[in-house]
Amino acid sequence: MSKSRKTAAIALAIGIVAPVLGLAQQQRAPSQMTPAAKSEHVAPAGAQINLGRPALPQEIAAWDIDVRPDGLGLPPGKGNVKQGEEIFLERCAACHGEFGEGAGRWPVLAGGAGSLKSDNPEKTLGSFWPYLSTSWDYIYRSMPFGNGQSLTPDETYAVVAYLLNLNDIVKEDFELSKENFASVKLPNEGAFYDDDRETAEKAFWKKNPCMENCKPEPAKVTGRARVIDVTPDSKTGPRVE
């Protein structure tokens, strides 16, 4: 590349970039740029780079649909058990069963109380899930499977009310709303605790693991995957649909 052509190319690049930078500076009002206060775990306001643009309130509202256990994020609305049953039978029961018992390998949504210590724990909204908000958030954002965000807030309140009834947590005449949402507690909430491996499993940190004659007897085979025989034939490729 000749010197003159190179210079022209650089000039062209600057010509493209400069207006973009100017626009970005215009879009961000300096008055909104208050520096973040300092804290141990908080990112300090670093040198500002003019990349990105302010998120508009309508854009945030369109995407910010998450709901927390304290109800933060819930939209206004309400729905009762009876309404929920109708919606559930029409749009949910094909996979989850009419009473949340689950079809095939699709998730079971009701029952399982008292099963968590057994050999076959059944983890449902009633037996396992700690917070009601989880079901509301998940159903509203991604159910029915393959047609997410198709339920209205009222329909979601109704379906969640029906699930609560299936799990014997509310009566048949119950209506769930934004106002009474946070007052509904699930039975298993208190059974969750934060990761304690570094204390409960402290024995796994050991300085000098045994290297020789670590077992008194030769090891014996006690179980074999072959007996269970559930491994796909690995000589063939994956099935193509």
Next chain:
Amino acid sequence: MMDRAETPLNRRRFLGAAGLAGAGLAAGALPARAAEPEAVITEVQDWSRYLGEGVQAHPYGSPSKYEKDVVRRDVEWLTASRESSVNFTPLHALDGNVTPSGLAFERHHGGIADIDPAKHRLMIHGLVDRPLVFTMDDLKRFPGRVHKLYFLECAANSGMEWRGAQLNGCQFTHGMIHNVWYTGIPLRTLLEQAGVKTNAKWLLAEGGDASMMTRSIPLQKALDDCIVAWGMNGEALRPEQGYPVRLVVPGWEGNMWIKWLRRLEVGDEPWQAREETSKYTDLMADGRSRRFTFIMDAKSVVTNPSPQAPLLHKGPNVLSGIAWSGRGRIERVDVSLDGGRNWRTARLEGPVLSRSMTRFYVDFDWDGRELLVQSRAMDETGYVQPTKNELREVRGLNSIYHNNGVQTWLVHANGETENVEIS
């Protein structure tokens, strides 16, 4: 640091204790003589005479047709649908410590999102001074771009094995892991750009796929080493790995590495999303459950020999495997051929990087006796990979997640290898 060198004494004792022929015996045997001259040598082969394909026959190259069995595989009965399912990396057929992009296992909850990068947006909002929206072009113009090699392991890797040996192959027992190079910018850079408020403690990351996957991540981790990545092994992310952009959460369970990343919300409490309450919590024997078990404990597996890669020859053989830890570097890997009675330290080969898969080897001679092959990883924090029974004593059988127990392969006299549990 422990001595990684192989001393002749250790080697002899290890092999002797395993009931193997001494090194001298195998080395003394002469290679088999060919009875007839081999045709592949004496006759000119087609590929040596006729022209092969020219350049651009394959604008994007693929592996040799002779490698067609080296593919991801799934276990159909595991899940109700293909769109919310998983497949497995063929660990038995790979070497080194970088997973080829097309073989990195997949886990989706709503299928693979098909996203035009020109239409992709990443939003940051919540407890920030400046809610912002970025295009892919914006992200790629930030200073401070990084390249890092990290493992990603699904928390449910080996989850089918809690009650005993179930799947016959390390692809299925351990294949929900991959180790690839990521290109991107520190998540911290974007958080600084938005200005995080002082009461912020958690970050919600959300994907743009049909499951709109969300996970809560402690802000401390987000500011430490997380990456917003668009590159994978030197090219764009594969669609099934989150194209055009995903989150990288080094050392922590794969479910948190949100793919198709579109939204980051800063908050003061965890959101308790489905994937951190009903899933990815660890049910213990007493019926209570651990939550926020983010870190992947140190773990290893022998990939060769293994059920899909049996021993084919007596005499010299290369035992190989991989080790990793969510807490840092792999310090040492020990290997046993007699079901954990006697151990020998393996040779670590290639770079040993923090929270990255590390390759290990043991060169050994096999006289055709039955073997019970195990590996045991140790990381730089002093954590030693426990046996499966040691894990079960603490956690019971219902945990599903975080099974990092020592794997045992039984090698039969004919070289066939199977997944077993031992006393």
